[in-house]
Amino acid sequence: MDTTQRTDQQRSADRRRRELLEAADRVVLRDGPQASMNAIAAEAGITKPILYRHFGDKGGLYAALAKRHTDALLDSLRAALDAPAERRERVEATLDTYLAAIEARPQVYRFLMHPAEGSQPGDQGFDVGKHSAPLLRRMGEELAQVIEERVDLGPGGQQLARVWGHGIVGMMHAAGDWWLGERPCSRAELVRSLADLLWGRLAATGDRVGGPGF
Amino acid sequence: MDTTQRTDQQRSADRRRRELLEAADRVVLRDGPQASMNAIAAEAGITKPILYRHFGDKGGLYAALAKRHTDALLDSLRAALDAPAERRERVEATLDTYLAAIEARPQVYRFLMHPAEGSQPGDQGFDVGKHSAPLLRRMGEELAQVIEERVDLGPGGQQLARVWGHGIVGMMHAAGDWWLGERPCSRAELVRSLADLLWGRLAATGDRVGGPGF
DNA sequence: GACTGGGTGTTACCGCAAGTAACATGCACG
DNA sequence: CGTGCATGTTACTTGCGGTAACACCCAGTC
Incomplete structure (x- = not known):
């Protein structure tokens, strides 16, 4: 329950996250800002839902990047x-x-x-x-x-x-x-x-x- | 064949175009920049294909507006x-x-x-x-x-x-x-x-x- | 060794918006 | 009357963001 505790899984998740960000970086560098989530997932060698698990939605990935x-x-x-x-x-x-x-x-x-x-999901603020x-x-x-x-x-x-x-x-x-x-x-x-x-x-x-x- | 000739139809088309632009204006004023073509068409009391006949694509409408x-x-x-x-x-x-x-x-x-x-249709310039x-x-x-x-x-x-x-x-x-x-x-x-x-x-x-x- | 929990991964789907046939109608002109 | 043409429609395809449901691997535990 200690918040500062970092398990192996957490560290590997962080590493994964960084890898995904770098893949996203490469795609954005190639395709510009209209890079699709599918393309980014493909570049990272995975599929969409994983991106969504890590970053919530496209805005989240955008923000992290x-x-x-x-x-x-x-x-x-x-x-x-x-x-x-x-x-x-x-x-x-x-x-x-x-x-x-x-x-x-x-x-x-x-x-x-x-x-x-x-971002069509409902009118955001x-x-x-x-x-x-x-x-x-x-x-x-x-x-x-x-x-x-x-x-x-x-x-x-x-x-x-x-x-x-x-x-x-x-x-x-x-x-x-x-x-x-x-x-x-x-x-x-x-x-x-x-x-x-x-x-x-x-x-x-x-x-x-x-x-x-x- | 005279390019300066303006038939009744052309004039009425121009008027229609202006009406459509005003409807689009109203929708943009209400919904902001993510106004959909459907919404604009509905506001104008017509359906999508007419918008596309007049303005080509969303970029065309955008440009005119x-x-x-x-x-x-x-x-x-x-x-x-x-x-x-x-x-x-x-x-x-x-x-x-x-x-x-x-x-x-x-x-x-x-x-x-x-x-x-x-604008997903093919990479424009x-x-x-x-x-x-x-x-x-x-x-x-x-x-x-x-x-x-x-x-x-x-x-x-x-x-x-x-x-x-x-x-x-x-x-x-x-x-x-x-x-x-x-x-x-x-x-x-x-x-x-x-x-x-x-x-x-x-x-x-x-x-x-x-x-x-x- | 079987049981469980969480992270990683998948396929298959929904909803929605852009854009496109293909078909129907009103109206001028010979 | 028929031919052209603009105006309008419904119904579709494509592609994207996002999600549900299911499968696997690997810890820890009784």
């Missing part, structure tokens, strides 16, 4: 974010880390950005606003915390930090997504451009001469 | 963006317009942000980077164009404007999505915070005293 990658990516980002360097350097390193990750494994990244989706990928939310909260810790924003700073955290993450995500599709420039250029944006260059630059209106 | 809303939203945004006012005022008006729209009709907004998704909602892409391009027209960014400005367009749109989207879910502050505060971010307040604010490291 997403957690692995999200944790890994967040670790990298934290490292870049907490480096002992100037703020601009840290920001650029963080952007570059994220972009390098999505560039290296676009299928995984694509998978992570999609929530549970349809369906809270509005829940549709953004958990990865984005977690990154936003993480960044918010770092900002709040390290930047002196005065009163109301906590809320400001959270807005900024989610905003910056969204900027990074959307720009990265677009860049991945069109590849209009090098990664370094993209990083520079985004950092410039965050550094207020939009506000600092003058109007174009001869523009419309006056 | 999305286009209507996207066009409408983009018109509002253009109005805010092109107003004869200071840049900061225009930016705040644009942010507020977007946020007001998603606040007013969250279901529609949620629908717009989701691409075709799975499946280009990486195609997964971001068309609305986001279009808003990004639109904003990029406005930035390029009105801000003097020097050489390489076109590319910079595009990066910024997509980045700013992503910031707006992610922050809006998070805000819609948690409602941590008023819309006006959110607008102010985001505009502050774009105005470089992150770079201008000093480090926190007594922070970690040194």
Whole structure:
């Protein structure tokens, strides 16, 4: 009855679970986010019900899979974010880390950005606003915390930090997504451009001469 | 054979098409993005095959529906963006317009942000980077164009404007999505915070005293 | 050695949604 | 009248998420 007790069976079950996750990983890497449970089970050399015993439903498998990658990516980002360097350097390193990750494994990244989706069994709660990928939310909260810790924003700073955290993450995500599709420039250029944006260059630059209106 | 010729039948087909779109709109507004073709057909008082005759497949209906809303939203945004006012005022008006729209009709907004998704019939092209909602892409391009027209960014400005367009749109989207879910502050505060971010307040604010490291 | 319990595995099925024949009907035009 | 054509239907196929029922293996135990 001791909860910390780990029997052989429990350990082997954990190992099995990890194997299944790795098989799922391979399928997602190959087929993208619409990988079916059947395909994943086949890749793991088993059949569907076992997957369901381990993960409950597709959302459960999704969550477990997403957690692995999200944790890994967040670790990298934290490292870049907490480096002992100037703020601009840290920001650029963080952007570059994220972009390098999505560039290296676009299928995984694509998978992570999609929530549970349809799932026909009865109307699930369906809270509005829940549709953004958990990865984005977690990154936003993480960044918010770092900002709040390290930047002196005065009163109301906590809320400001959270807005900024989610905003910056969204900027990074959307720009990265677009860049991945069109590849209009090098990664370094993209990083520079985004950092410039965050550094207020939009506000600092003058109007174009001869523009419309006056 | 004249392509510009419009027979009575063609006009009535167009009207029918518009009626179907409005029915679909109603269902999406009620059921969210997982609205089934059956439900839409029932709402329109007809049956599935007619929908398929008009729109090809679910993606076609999705695209037609999305286009209507996207066009409408983009018109509002253009109005805010092109107003004869200071840049900061225009930016705040644009942010507020977007946020007001998603606040007013969250279901529609949620629908717009989701691409075709799975669609099991054979692997469609499946280009990486195609997964971001068309609305986001279009808003990004639109904003990029406005930035390029009105801000003097020097050489390489076109590319910079595009990066910024997509980045700013992503910031707006992610922050809006998070805000819609948690409602941590008023819309006006959110607008102010985001505009502050774009105005470089992150770079201008000093480090926190007594922070970690040194 | 027989009995029992839990984890692993299977086949076969349900429900549901997308998409598709194949058939029926109303209506213009020669 | 018949020929074309758009509009509408019912009834089906396919594929996926998810589940029920049954079979096996291997511990521990009397």
